[in-house]
Amino acid sequence: MTHLDRRDFLKTSLAASATVALASMPAKAIAAGEGSASGEYIELRAYRLRAGASHALLDSYLEKALIPALNAGGVEAVGSFTEPDAKDGAVVWVLIPHPTLESVAKVAASINEDPAVFAAGADYLESPTKEDPAFDRIDSWIFLPFSGLPRLAVPQLARDHKPRIFELRTYESFSELKALKKVAMFNAGEIGVMQELNLSPVFYGQALVGRDLPHLTYMLCSPDMETHKKNWQGFLAHPTWIRLKTDPQYADTVQKITSRFLVPAAYSQI
Numbered sequence: 001m002t003h004l005d006r007r008d009f010l011k012t013s014l015a016a017s018a019t020v021a022l023a024s025m026p027a028k029a030i031a032a033g034e035g036s037a038s039g040e041y042i043e044l045r046a047y048r049l050r051a052g053a054s055h056a057l058l059d060s061y062l063e064k065a066l067i068p069a070l071n072a073g074g075v076e077a078v079g080s081f082t083e084p085d086a087k088d089g090a091v092v093w094v095l096i097p098h099p100t101l102e103s104v105a106k107v108a109a110s111i112n113e114d115p116a117v118f119a120a121g122a123d124y125l126e127s128p129t130k131e132d133p134a135f136d137r138i139d140s141w142i143f144l145p146f147s148g149l150p151r152l153a154v155p156q157l158a159r160d161h162k163p164r165i166f167e168l169r170t171y172e173s174f175s176e177l178k179a180l181k182k183v184a185m186f187n188a189g190e191i192g193v194m195q196e197l198n199l200s201p202v203f204y205g206q207a208l209v210g211r212d213l214p215h216l217t218y219m220l221c222s223p224d225m226e227t228h229k230k231n232w233q234g235f236l237a238h239p240t241w242i243r244l245k246t247d248p249q250y251a252d253t254v255q256k257i258t259s260r261f262l263v264p265a266a267y268s269q270i
Helices: 003-023 027-031 056-072 101-113 115-120 122-126 176-196 225-236 239-245
Strands: 041-048 079-082 091-098 137-145 165-172 201-209 215-222 256-264
Touching: 041 101, 041 201, 056 079, 056 091, 056 101, 056 115, 056 122, 091 101, 091 201, 101 115, 115 122, 137 215, 165 225, 176 201, 176 215, 176 239, 215 225
Parallel strands: none
Antiparallel strands: 041 091, 041 137, 079 091, 079 256, 137 201, 165 215, 165 256, 201 215
């Protein structure tokens, strides 16, 4: 397959995946504004490393090659995070808010063929051997932003370059319709309460492509763990949340919740 054929294939495949995901949404849900009309898609990557492996090569590639190229291509803010308490080995997380679905395909198909990217990231792209790789595997998810927060929001703490932590939460559902109901529940009030209580949402996304479907994922930002816990307690006591969680239409929408606490890399733009 030629480079051109491969790029066209990836673009077509990604567009088709998103179309299928949107087509599976009930007409009522689409009419109610589930998902985002902003055109933005959010990509979340997990670079998984072998136990004890350094991620210095990966960090250098992200900071000096990938992120500058993404910025030059219209991606305004890219996040990079580590997970100090990871239970399944070392992971470097990368968050990319693509302005279009075509941007997702372009990055996947050809960004490492850009001469500037290759030059800046040569140590990462060429030097590692299979005995000492820069990473073990990469997991990737593509998300459709919720209508309640149609574009990724860079927290003020990040804009001010202040200390911050992030919570990345994933809600898996046992039914595709239940997963859509949970999205609707967030749009019906959960997002607003989190914003009101300074939990500083970064994004909310319905997973279109990736492992462990169906699920949604979102990210919150706080200055420290104590403040984060205090704000969560306020959320759990908020009358809007109490009303939503007792509404029968939202019953059994979540089967499993995974929470991860992340810290930004020094070069992270989020």
